[in-house]
């Protein structure tokens with residue numbers, strides 16, 4: 001069960017706690033040794049799995065019914081019983097969707113100070129330097145291993161993971177193709193991020209589009225959506241291609257799994273299809289990531305579109321909207337009131 005501070009929650013079926021800061025009720029204790037004012041929430045697709053009570057075999061347990069959602073966020077220490085965290089220090093961590101979150105000792109392993117030297121605005125720690133951006137970096141290093149001249153196709157390409165993956169591959173000299181769910185997102189990929197080609201998968205059938213836009217086949221697929229798009233990739237992928245199994249968002253709300261017809265091509269084409277969870281691997285790349293990405297941001301060589309909504313009370317709608325493609329860029333909820 002995710003720890004939470006035990007206060008009443010309000011909202012729809014998605015719980016968050018909105019309450020005025022009342023010092024007398026929010027005391028750090030041995031079990032909850034840290035009190036954080038939450039500033040920015042990272043609204044992420046993986047949270048969907050935690051609303052499913054049957055997902056016990058998942059890598060994270062389901063949320064306790066009625067408890068506030070707990071996700072990646074940026075906050076500032078209000079009170080601390082721990083030597084390593086001082087009042088006023090900015091932190092990244094797993095914090096509840098609350099204005100003031102008491103942090104249980106069991107999640108302290110996921111809490112760390114904003115890295116020194118990056119010198120970027122706090123919102124960037126759920127944006128361009130946030131978990132999805134780390135995911136793009138990790139997936140490429142661990143599985144994709146891109147080489148100049150290869151073709152990479154990225155689904156959900158205008159999103160938090162996709163836009164980072166695409167730009168890193170562009171910089172490495174790959175032929176980058178993406179798909180997204182609106183014409184505006186497609187234009188962004190082509191005109192702002194300079195993908196060679198992009199298509200709206202709601203207007204063009206993925207199989208036909210991939211044949212058209214990837215004339216040399218696909219060497220790497222950054223898999224974010226699953227379903228029909230994955231099946232199309234399996235059809236046109238090159239021999240010895242790699243599929244970075246990052247996510248399958250089209251399946252998260254699906255009643256039945258999509259019936260893949262081309263799965264046999266993994267064998268026939270010697271395709272490497274490897275899934276990964278960023279938290280299992282990011283530590284291997286953390287040092288080079290923090291050396292690479294802030295530098296690219298400062299040099300304005302990396303664009304990163306964010307989609308910010310103000311107000312904790314909007315978090316449930318933002319989350320549901322993101323699952324349906326309403327976000328354009330990394331979905332963030334801002335709690336900063338000053």
Ligand code: NDP
Pocket residue numbers: 044045046131132135156157158159160161162179180181182185224225245246247248249250251276277278279322323324325326327328329330331
């Ligand atoms: P995004 O910012 O890309 O937002 C989600 C997007 O998914 C929506 O905007 C929508 O874009 C697209 N989408 C929604 N439904 C569908 C559908 N049925 N078919 C195709 N696309 C759909 O999210 P992230 O970048 O944060 O996440 C991208 C993927 O990466 C997700 O699958 C997520 O679970 C996964 N992930 C995996 C991690 C790991 O450790 N393995 C860590 C972080 C993320 P559009 O308008 O283009 O349809």
